Amino acid sequence: MADRDLSWKFAEEFVDEPEAAQTARRSSLEHGVEAVSPAVGAQLSVLAAAVGAQSIVEIGTGFGVSGLWMLRGAPGASLTSIDTEAEYHESARATFAEAGHPATQVRLIGGRALDVLPRMNDRAYDLVLVDADPANVLAYVEHGLRLVRPGGVVAVPHALWRGRVADPAQRDGAVADYRALLSTVAESPAVTAALSTAGDGLLQLVPTGV
Numbered sequence: 149m150a151d152r153d154l155s156w157k158f159a160e161e162f163v164d165e166p167e168a169a170q171t172a173r174r175s176s177l178e179h180g181v182e183a184v185s186p187a188v189g190a191q192l193s194v195l196a197a198a199v200g201a202q203s204i205v206e207i208g209t210g211f212g213v214s215g216l217w218m219l220r221g222a223p224g225a226s227l228t229s230i231d232t233e234a235e236y237h238e239s240a241r242a243t244f245a246e247a248g249h250p251a252t253q254v255r256l257i258g259g260r261a262l263d264v265l266p267r268m269n270d271r272a273y274d275l276v277l278v279d280a281d282p283a284n285v286l287a288y289v290e291h292g293l294r295l296v297r298p299g300g301v302v303a304v305p306h307a308l309w310r311g312r313v314a315d316p317a318q319r320d321g322a323v324a325d326y327r328a329l330l331s332t333v334a335e336s337p338a339v340t341a342a343l344s345t346a347g348d349g350l351l352q353l354v355p356t357g358v
């Protein structure tokens with residue numbers, strides 16, 4: 149194994165994932181849902197803590213792995229999380245409650261994100277996680293940048309989609325969607341951006357106000 153692969157594995161295994169997130173991860177695996185990796189979860193937790201998050205939006209709840217990690221970093225924050233799948237939301241609701249998060253802290257909105265996001269207020273959130281269908285990732289990021297307050301963060305896991313974005317021979321739909329996002333971001337004066345290799349990529353964006 150190459151040194152960098154060893155370092156990647158070390159960073160993932162360095163994380164001591166909380167029990168509730170491990171349980172949610174098992175449910176995700178059973179249902180074929182790609183939860184954020186432990187290293188990405190830990191990074192999201194740090195971001196939530198660093199921005200002093202009070203209000204978080206999540207696009208793509210899944211079984212709650214990423215939501216649990218963000219609330220770990222910002223235990224007093226409210227989480228608004230959108231997903232199309234009622235079954236996932238039912239499970240995530242139970243998981244959040246078991247982890248000690250009261251129902252008043254977590255608002256789960258069922259529906260397509262592109263129908264829900266336009267109803268949400270500009271500059272009202274500290275952190276937006278974009279983790280739903282890759283085909284709409286660019287539109288979600290545009291909404292995310294509208295929703296976050298100055299100094300807030302938009303985070304996009306899977307931005308290196310299964311290690312394939314970096315491989316020029318790969319051109320399938322999700323690869324093209326994330327490449328389009330990355331090239332748009334690279335050329336944009338409207339964001340300060342960093343791309344981490346944790347998990348299968350974590351893009352982090354802060355609006356510059358330009």
Ligand SMILES: C[S@@+](CC[C@H](N)C(=O)[O-])C[C@H]1O[C@@H](n2cnc3c(N)ncnc32)[C@H](O)[C@@H]1O
Nearest residue numbers: 183184208210213214231232260261279280281
């Ligand atoms: C990668 S999973 C999210 C995993 C979750 N963030 C975690 O780490 O535990 C993507 C989720 O997006 C949801 N989804 C797919 N298309 C959607 C859409 N158009 N609007 C809202 N949610 C969608 C799926 O049902 C799925 O639960």
